[in-house]
Amino acid sequence: MSQEPQGPPGGGWHPPVPPVQPVPPPAPPAGAPLPPPAPGWGPSPYGAPATPAYAAVRPGVVPLRPLAVGEILDGAVQTARAHPRVVLGLSAVAVSVGALVGLVANTTVGAGAAPLFRDSTVPLTDDQATSALGHLTAATGISALVGVLVHVVLTGMLVGVLGRAVLGRPAPAGEVWREVRPRLLPLLGMTLLLALVSVLAVAVVVVVIAVAAVAVAPVAGALLAVPLLAGLVVLLAWLWTATGVAAPALVLEKQGVRGALRRSVRLVRGSFWRVLGIQLLVQIGASVAGGILGGVFSVAAFVVSRASDGSLYDVGPQLLVAVGSVVSGTLTAPIVACSVGLLYVDLRMRREGLDLELARAAA
Template sequence: MNDTPGWASPGSAPSDGQEPGASDPAAPNDRPGPAEPSGQPGTDPQNPGMKWSKEQPPAGQWSAPTGAPNPGQAPPPPPPGPGWGGQPPGGGYGGPGAPGGYGGQGPYGGSPYGGWGGGVWGGPPPAAKPGVIPLRPLGVGEILDGAVSTMRTYWRTVLGISLTVAVFTEIIVILVQGLILNDTVSTEALNDPSASFDELSRALGDTMISSGVVFLVSLIGTITATALLTTVTSRAVLGKSVTIGEAWRDARPQVLRLFGLIFLLLLIAFGIVIVGVLPGLLVAVAGASGPGAALGILGGLGAGVVAVWLMVRFSLSSPALMLEKQSITKSMSRSVKLVRGSWWRVFGIQLLATVIANIVASIVVIPFTLVASAFSGDGVSGFLNSGAGDVGWTYLIISGVGAVIGSMITFPITAGVTVLLYIDQRIRREALDLELARAAGVQDYGTAAGSGS
């Protein structure tokens, strides 16, 4: 007998162990059943013990769900197939244990909610994640999280590199500032309302020289940290650790090229700005100071936009040079190719990472600068004139400690985001995730499970 819900006859009740809705095999379908006493409606006068039900179903519709149908009776309709209204194959919406359905055991990750990855829905499988990022195109949050995860997971190597480079850089800055710039640079005219134009120009030039020297020394440290941290981040993507010595051995052959690349990019940027400002300077020298200043400002703004546009296009040159062992020009062309069509995305991610890193670093640096100003006796003036002019050794040392701590934060974030952005662009354009999966030892990635790109 078939007792599946939905196929039992409605209105029937079990009797003497008989299935609901089953016909009595000992009696034909047209034989009346037990009747009420004589005189009651529906009684059989010849057999008062038998009676008819007050309400009878139409003829030909009271058959049991199993067995051969009565002659002349249409067979019941077949169950719906696995179309729009039917149950999907492999369990579909089925209950517990149905493979591929909501209640079944999914083939990926053992999820009890099946669905994705089953034979019905065909969703993408989860991407492999051997290291700090999943091997698929990344979102903004995943890139930032990958940089932070690299710093947190491999903190000994990352902070060791950042601390070493920051300490050496800051020692050079303090020595140059205290021994050379304090004796040769004077910015007092900038605070003197009665200073002449020549004095203001000389003071402004001294300030630019002082800031330029400090910037140059800091840039050298940043390049060195970037070269070493690029190796660490690329290994972290594969889930492999690296020591400081291994990072240096891997990066050393490309360090000089990296210096050449950075200085070439700076030369291009400053050259564009000078070309934009030069017409205004020439007009001002000719005697029209007002129009010359306006023309110089407009030219500088336009040149600045062009310089930013170019620098973003070349922003992935550093990881291309370090990881692909390319030359300077080849790495620049690789960056242009990877950034093409994604300029705003690359610009936005790098700007966001720079802002976050500098905000976090400022939270550390500003208190040290204030403390340095208080101990050196310069007060607020020392804080405002930091990095230029005559400042004492106490101020330089205390503020330098804060700068070292700030650099330990900015170096890993900015370098990590640049490397991960480079890897993300190659995953999107060149299916780099397949090569990374093979390098990480992920089995059958891109064949059985499918590629995340």
């Protein structure tokens, strides 16, 4: 996928190309008014953190200065509180669409996997087991694909809302959609590209271990598995962290896929462990909260399936599972997306003095 051309330096979040060895403008005399703010959200030509006069400026959901971890999480919650109809309403609609498609896939295609979940003294034949696994794989694949599409649309829209919420500006759903819609296809391509790279990395490691175990000896495969699996974990952790803010860069700066990935790597460089820790904290917190909310409905689905002597893939249990996914996704998805967006803003404020430019624009 080729990188999309950037727009003019003054538009949106486009980062204009800085001149070679820029000369900082002379400081204004004491008491003189500040120069007018430069348009857009590009990197500050000053490259310096905000001055003390801007330290307390907070036109939107976060103060315009480098953020602490708690402020990033609080800013994500404040974004949902400031724009509840757009953030929570959009999340509910998107997650509901994904849950509905998953419900249909599981109760139709996935129904063929029911023998795998029934207690029976008669073992399945090879053909029956193969057919059941095929239905299970197909239903899971359909749900996963729709989940990716829902994630892309929801992430793009929520990041668009956050870009306005940082400056305390209104975020009508129609305007946000018009701004974000051209970015959804590149965002989908980048999401699929990162997923493909991760899957290929896992597949290569598994194949190498299997070949070593079969061609040499099982012990050789076991010995080779330890360093390869450790290396795989390191690689995937680096990939996840280094590209962690690529989505906000792609949406807000209108970058292409390659440009957004390079932008993320540059912003994360020097803050790898901090970014990794914040991402883990957000994901673990969202997973625990979502697991608790969705787990209640999953337990209810299991009880219903056992009471009716049916399968988890029957309509009743799957309806309960779908309701649980809607409830958990509506509450956790905005926190994750907005936290990633605020992490991107924080990195730019720390590395490029974006807080100065945002404070001047807000003034």
